[in-house]
Amino acid sequence: MNCMNNPAVRRYLWRFLATMLLYIAFLVLAVWIFVHYHPAGPLAWLLAFLPALGIIAQIAAFGMYLSEEKDEFMRNLQIQALLWGIGATLSVTVTWGFLESFVHLRHMDLILVYPLYCVLSGLALGIQQMRYR
């Protein structure tokens, strides 16, 4: 089945595109202000929140897709992949954390947790789909 025929997927892709553009716009704006005006204090914190809002909107868009998906099988597959993804992500962060503490491995920026989660959930979804093929 072509997933583009699914209205929930179509709506999700549009929302994903919109939130991605929002993220890029906020990121460029925040970096530009930091480079040119070097803000400090609460203003700096507020500006740093801006690009994060784009990512949070992306997560919300996926949540909306899950609640709108009518195909029970597809929804379960996605949820299982999300759960495997968080298990794998937390395993990586815990292992990295201990390596950071004991052998002074390079600090893992927390900003990497979300992309890591996306990659691992994507892998989990691929494996799940292969399993049910």
Add this chain to the structure above:
Amino acid sequence: MEREIEDSALSRYKKRMFILVVVLALLSQLVFWEFIRHHPTGVLAYLLAVLPALPFIGIMATYALYIAELRDELVRTVVKTSLLWSIVATLSATTLWGFLELLANAPHLQPLLVLPIFGIFLGIATALVNRRYE
């Protein structure tokens, strides 16, 4: 019948958790002691540093087994919904803090803290979702 299955799943989960927490305590002690007394280096240091992470991974696997053993659809829905909300909260929190670290020079947060943060959010989400389904 379903109640009995749920109860036995929960008691198995608690038993496994107890064993893993004991293993975690022992391994952490052992690794701390090794690093303080013998200052290992190279591959051995890496292997030793990874050891305390294994029980944590085991704890997550135990929770996954507990979900798989659940038969009551309502309990399963509550657990899965709580997990999904805690994923959203954890990813939002780490992303927010990540940008604060990157742009506003906020203090670095250890990646080791992501799991306890997730655990706290899971506790809050479970309480809220349970209240909703009461």
